[in-house]
Amino acid sequence: MQYPHYREELLAMLATDQQEVRACSKAYRRAPSAPATCDLRDEFVQHSQERVARALKILDEIGAPTVHNIGADGSQALSVLALHARISTMRVVLRAFEASFRDDPSSVYYEAIPSLTDRILVAERRPQRFGTQWMLGADGNFFLPPVEDFQRLNRRRASYGLGKSKHPIDLTDGIPANEPPRLDTRESDQRLPTEQEYHDFVYGTLD
Numbered sequence: 001m002q003y004p005h006y007r008e009e010l011l012a013m014l015a016t017d018q019q020e021v022r023a024c025s026k027a028y029r030r031a032p033s034a035p036a037t038c039d040l041r042d043e044f045v046q047h048s049q050e051r052v053a054r055a056l057k058i059l060d061e062i063g064a065p066t067v068h069n070i071g072a073d074g075s076q077a078l079s080v081l082a083l084h085a086r087i088s089t090m091r092v093v094l095r096a097f098e099a100s101f102r103d104d105p106s107s108v109y110y111e112a113i114p115s116l117t118d119r120i121l122v123a124e125r126r127p128q129r130f131g132t133q134w135m136l137g138a139d140g141n142f143f144l145p146p147v148e149d150f151q152r153l154n155r156r157r158a159s160y161g162l163g164k165s166k167h168p169i170d171l172t173d174g175i176p177a178n179e180p181p182r183l184d185t186r187e188s189d190q191r192l193p194t195e196q197e198y199h200d201f202v203y204g205t206l207d
Contacts, residue, residue: 006058007074013051014077017084020044025172029140032200044084045204052085056092064100065093066107079112083119088207090120114160123202130157131165131185135193135201142168144189153185 001007024044027037055078062069065078082093094116100108114130121128127148134142147153154164165185193201 001071002069003058003062004071006062007070007077010055010058010070010074010077010081013055014080017048017051017081020047021084022172028136028200029172041203048081048084048204049086052081052089055081056089059093059096064107065096065109066100067109068107072109075109076112079109079116082112083115084205086205086207087120087123090116090205094120111161114157114162119205123205125198130160130162132162134168135197137197138194142170143191143193144185145193146190150187150190 021044024037024041027034027040031037058070059065059078065075067075069075070078079093079097082090085093094113097108097110097112097116101110101113115132118128118130118132122133122145127146129148131144131147131153134144137143157163157165166182167185167189169179169182
């Protein structure tokens with residue numbers, strides 16, 4: 001590995017990022033419109049922007065988010081950090097992953113491409129392609145924002161190493177014990193978000 005110190009830095013940033021994600025999720029489930037929840041989300045947005053700005057500097061330094069440069073987990077960490085960035089930044093990171101994938105699919109954490117692609121599309125109010133993005137509805141249940149050509153969803157996922165689309169797991173409190181079987185995603189799981197659901201989803205990501 002060419003840049004092990006950058007890998008370690010990215011993994012550390014990701015660990016902090018995920019701690020804050022879980023804290024925001026817990027607060028949102030308890031009281032979505034409470035002032036304390038809004039303050040927590042604003043802090044998360046600020047911290048995310050700081051982490052992503054640093055991740056972009058690392059990307060500039062290493063040239064490509066490849067396994068050779070920062071390891072498979074470092075490559076994954078960079079992509080997850082980018083999911084909490086603004087759309088313009090997500091595009092920069094997505095292009096870097098796509099370029100590495102074109103050069104050599106095995107050289108990069110290419111599972112990042114569907115997630116970044118879908119995140120951008122949903123934020124732009126367009127149908128997603130891989131069904132990676134679910135929203136939490138006002139009723140407390142997850143739903144799937146519309147997917148382009150749903151019948152070919154799993155075929156597109158397979159081309160990037162993703163398994164069959166299934167209902168998400170709520171990881172707010174960690175991986176649940178005795179997890180029940182996850183249901184296959186159905187076309188009927190799709191719906192358009194309400195304005196409030198949409199704005200909660202894109203909070204801090206619009207340019």
